[in-house]
């Protein structure tokens with residue numbers, strides 16, 4: 053019951069939120085957040101497959117943990133939730149608003165610890181693929 057209510061509350065949120073364009077996101081990560089040019093393909097590919105560029109995306113996993121936002125950040129380890137971990141020191145709800153500063157900081161922390169392999173979307177769709185094709189047509 054609890055998870056059904058949670059699911060309903062979360063899916064109501066899915067209708068809103070900002071959806072980035074593919075090249076728009078590449079540009080923002082490159083210009084505003086100073087991401088290295090040669091990592092952009094991996095980042096954009098992972099966001100495409102994790103959240104489809106939607107800042108309000110959420111996903112309830114089978115183990116009942118929840119992934120939040122553009123980078124589908126997991127509440128068990130990274131944001132404040134019922135688990136004892138919140139390594140990004142951020143409210144999970146802040147990961148589904150339109151301000152992506154905290155999402156980016158948290159994603160960078162995750163990537164620095166675990167690499168892109170922390171994301172199944174990246175493992176399944178980007179690893180070993182021509183990720184440069186996700187950004188090669190973009191004006192950065």
Ligand SMILES: *[C@@H]1O[C@H](CO)[C@@H](O)[C@H](O)[C@H]1NC(C)=O
Pocket residue numbers: 113114115116117126128
């Ligand atoms: C729950 O499942 C998600 C998605 O499969 C996974 O990323 C996460 O590590 C799991 N959490 C725990 C505590 O096992």
